[in-house]
Amino acid sequence: MDRKEEFLKKVFLTDKFEIVPLRPDASTRKYWRILKGKSTFILMDGNAVSNRYQKFIQISELLKQHDVYAPSILAHDFDEGFMLIEDLGDGTFTRLLELSGNEKELYAMATEVLTKVISIKKKPDYIDVFSDDVVVRDICYFVDWYYPMVMGKPLDEKKREEFIAIVKKLLPLGRGVPNSLVLWDYHVDNIMMLDNKTCAVIDFQDAYWGPITYDIMSLLEDRRGASEEVQNEMKDLFFKSLKDVKRIDFENSYRFFSMFRNMRVLGRFSILLTRGKGEYMKYIPNLWKMLDRTLSCPNFVEMKKWVDKNLPKKYRVAPTQKPINKAMILAAGRGSRMKHLTNDVPKPLIEVNGRAMIDYKFDLLKDVGIKDVVVNVCYHGDKIIEHIKRHERDFNVAISEEEVALETGGGIKNALHLLGENPFFSLNSDELWNDTSYKPVMWQMIDKWNDDEYDMILLITPMSSTNEHGRDHGDYKINKKDRIERNVQKKPGGGYDYFYTGIALMSPKIFEGETEEKFSMVKMFDKAEEKGRLGYVIIHDEIFHVGTPEDKKIAEMKFKG
Secondary structure, X not given: OOHHHHHHHHHHOOOOOEEEEOOOOOOOOEEEEEEEOOEEEEEEEOXXXXXXXXXXXXXXXXXHHOOOEOOOEEEEEOOOOEEEEEOOOOOEHHHHHHHHOOHHHHHHHHHHHHHHHOOOOOOOOOOEEXXXXXXXXXXXXXXXXXXXXXXXXXXXXXXXXHHXXXXXXXXXXXXXXXXXXXXXXXXXXXXXXOOOOOEEEOOOOOOEEXXXXXXXXXXXXXXXXXXXXXXXXHHHHHHHOOOOOOHHHHHHHHHHHHHHHHHHHHHHHHHHHHOOOHHHHHHHHHHHHHHHXXXXXXXXXXXXXXXXXXXXXXXXXXXXXXXXXXXXXXXXXXXXXXXXXXXXXXXXXXXXXOEEHHHHHHHHHHHOOOOEEEEEEOOOHHHHHHHHHHHOOOOEEEEEEOOOOOHHHHHHHHOHHHHOOOOEEEEEOOEEEOXXXXXXXXXXXXXXXXXOOOOEEEEEEEHHHEOOOOOXXXXXXXXXXXXXXXXXXXXXXXXXXXXXXXXXXXXXXXXOOOOOOOOOOHHHHHXXXXXXXXXXXXXXXXXXXXXXXXXXXXXXHHOOO
């Protein structure tokens, strides 16, 4: 019996029910229709965002107080992330628009709901403010995710700063109207028609307190987009419900958040592609159509120039992924510097804050969407094989067994037949960090990868960011040609200010012609450097290299996990 069945059995006090999967949405949540006798219910599993369920319940009650229909919550388990709610049927406005084509009537009903929502004048304590920081953070999905996937390279940091500066300059346009409850995902997928012709709202746990223009814009300029005639009529209908708001301020705010949302969604859909949800790519042309329309307005001239310069029209297409979908975790070594800690346990299974170090590597791979993983084993390999069975639900794991440890380079070479012909990651199992970058650093490595330019990209960090016990020298320096050079002599100083973090992205071609069976990956690093094909990405978060018992103590004090 799985988690959801156990939850339902506790709720119904019986196991006489049927579970029918429903189509997932763009979130991480999962949905099922539960059939019990003649009654039906909807089960939501938001394990990754279960902390928002309390907010969902509170907002549901708030909406009902203002005559907005929201589903009743019948049972919940916040710890497990389950919530059982009223089944409102299958009458989403998306479906009704496709069946009836009665666009104007349906959008008018949805607009009327918003006139009730904006009557909420006092911010509840449990609702976050739609702040300028949130605006900047979310609109950067456009430059941090969409741009690299269509251009094949990351956006230059200076250009990114230019983009953010323009956004901040335009922000006052969005703030020229009053604030109220913002449902955030208010569009035709999340609005239902009940049998009694009541309009119901089903998705609002991500709500904010922000400008009253956001939801009406979200409704009319969703990825499908209402017709221009209906957009104009609904904007007029909504505006007539407002008091003490100038039309020019309303239009400016509407247009700013139209730019924001379409850029944000282009980025979010790029992320969804990396999670196997490619069905959203069909909406990219319409998103660009709406974005171009907004950018053609006089107030957005500077942003239009930036977009035209950095994203020419031929690149305004559905994003594609680079064929980087495999990784190898190096787990064959004993880790003799760990002394007694590895007498009976292989180093990758040493626990830091209650979890084996190898588990943190699987976390990193999950963040970057990689499911095919090779793990090499030797010392106490049977224990590692048994341990990583817990990851088989989320990963396809292949084992590369070594009778004698072949070192890092030899271990990867020995496993090449499992890694395929495309670039892949290699990860040491003894470096830990809390990644606080604007985008996971392994994604930054994928963004930077170019078959024509690199054989290998290393993830490096400034010496000041590492805790490694007893190290007085760095591994690499960055030269005037923006390439990295290894500290062959291992001497302190000399500008060698960076450590190698244990993560590399490489082409299997780097091993061509290699005859040795047992060797360090440093040999391959040097080979790529000599050919001028060794790249780098820098991580600035604190790195915890767990190579000794002393390192382990430091990591357990400071590493959040």
